[in-house]
Amino acid sequence: MQRILTGDRPTGPLHLGHYVGSLRNRVKLQNQYETYIIVADIQALTTHWETPELIRTNVREVTLDNIAAGLDPEKVSIFVQSMVPQIAELTVLFGLYTSVSRLKHNPTIKTEAKQYGFTDMTYGFLGYPVSQAADILFCRANLVPVGEDQLPHVEVTRFVARRFNELYGEVFPEPRAMVSEISRLIGLDGNTKMSKSLGNAIYLKDDPAEIKKKVMSAVTDPARIHKTDPGHPEICTIFAYHKAFNSSEVPEIESSCRKGTIGCVACKKNLIGRLEETLAPIRERRARFDKPGVVEDILFEGTKRAIKAGEETMGMAREAMHTDYWKES
Ligand code: TRP
Numbered sequence: 001m002q003r004i005l006t007g008d009r010p011t012g013p014l015h016l017g018h019y020v021g022s023l024r025n026r027v028k029l030q031n032q033y034e035t036y037i038i039v040a041d042i043q044a045l046t047t048h049w050e051t052p053e054l055i056r057t058n059v060r061e062v063t064l065d066n067i068a069a070g071l072d073p074e075k076v077s078i079f080v081q082s083m084v085p086q087i088a089e090l091t092v093l094f095g096l097y098t099s100v101s102r103l104k105h106n107p108t109i110k111t112e113a114k115q116y117g118f119t120d121m122t123y124g125f126l127g128y129p130v131s132q133a134a135d136i137l138f139c140r141a142n143l144v145p146v147g148e149d150q151l152p153h154v155e156v157t158r159f160v161a162r163r164f165n166e167l168y169g170e171v172f173p174e175p176r177a178m179v180s181e182i183s184r185l186i187g188l189d190g191n192t193k194m195s196k197s198l199g200n201a202i203y204l205k206d207d208p209a210e211i212k213k214k215v216m217s218a219v220t221d222p223a224r225i226h227k228t229d230p231g232h233p234e235i236c237t238i239f240a241y242h243k244a245f246n247s248s249e250v251p252e253i254e255s256s257c258r259k260g261t262i263g264c265v266a267c268k269k270n271l272i273g274r275l276e277e278t279l280a281p282i283r284e285r286r287a288r289f290d291k292p293g294v295v296e297d298i299l300f301e302g303t304k305r306a307i308k309a310g311e312e313t314m315g316m317a318r319e320a321m322h323t324d325y326w327k328e329s
Helices: 016-029 041-048 052-068 085-095 100-104 107-116 128-137 148-168 208-216 237-245 247-259 264-289 294-320
Strands: 003-008 034-039 077-080 143-145 176-178
Touching: 003 016, 003 052, 003 128, 016 034, 016 052, 016 143, 016 237, 034 052, 034 294, 041 052, 041 128, 052 077, 052 264, 052 294, 077 294, 085 128, 085 148, 085 294, 100 148, 107 128, 107 148, 128 148, 143 148, 148 176, 148 294, 208 264, 237 247, 237 264, 247 264, 264 294
Parallel strands: 003 034, 003 143, 034 077, 143 176
Antiparallel strands: none
């Protein structure tokens, strides 16, 4: 069976942008692939090294978000990055032949550096895509379902795997990225990306009242002052959400918006109903698993399985690199 590796940074609770970009795909694919989900605490610390307590709290939150979204902890291994030592070991090995200029040209790194105001980037931040390559390759994954902002990182991973194999012998598959059709969700404020730091997100754990409030105050087409004004769905936040959560009604909504026969309030109310169809079962599952010790046990078991895969890979990598010094034979 082929393997999937994907995951999240535990910097805060997951939102609809994560759901559309990656979670929804993970849930769909979990039966066809052996699936590993990383809770990337070390990667989170490359931007949040001053607040490790915050990251620790969110390791539990993000794990719960993944399970609530529909991942089956019996089938899928959800694990904590920092508890799998082979990921750290591989990061060091992959850094041997990955140049600094390759890392400096990574567009996602550039965007994030700007966003966080990093003028003098740390070694750890600049190098996190190498560490992400280790996240993916420690279990020799074949497929990486991610949002489009992660494509440069998967490219680094493919380079790392290919080059390792050329230099030392065939150990790693060259994993493929899988980007969902709608891979980025616009924010409630009309900003191009839904994100926690922009404060424009609907969270998987939001209750119905919060969701209603957020949707009703979301930005729509500013040209529509009266209900009968013709609208421009292509620039409307709510229409983008209909595309992601209500695809069957999209043609009808599009034409009635353009004609001015449906008002923004009605259109928003319809959307709230569709969002509830997705979010109500997620909320139920969350409540079922949100009990003392349950998430902790799931992470413990998942991490054990990850370490086992990591040990196997590390054995192969050591042999290929001639660093298997006192292997018993
Ligand atoms: N960089 C990813 C994000 O910001 C999280 C992540 C860490 C990841 N390691 C990964 C994603 C490995 C896919 C594969 O969302």
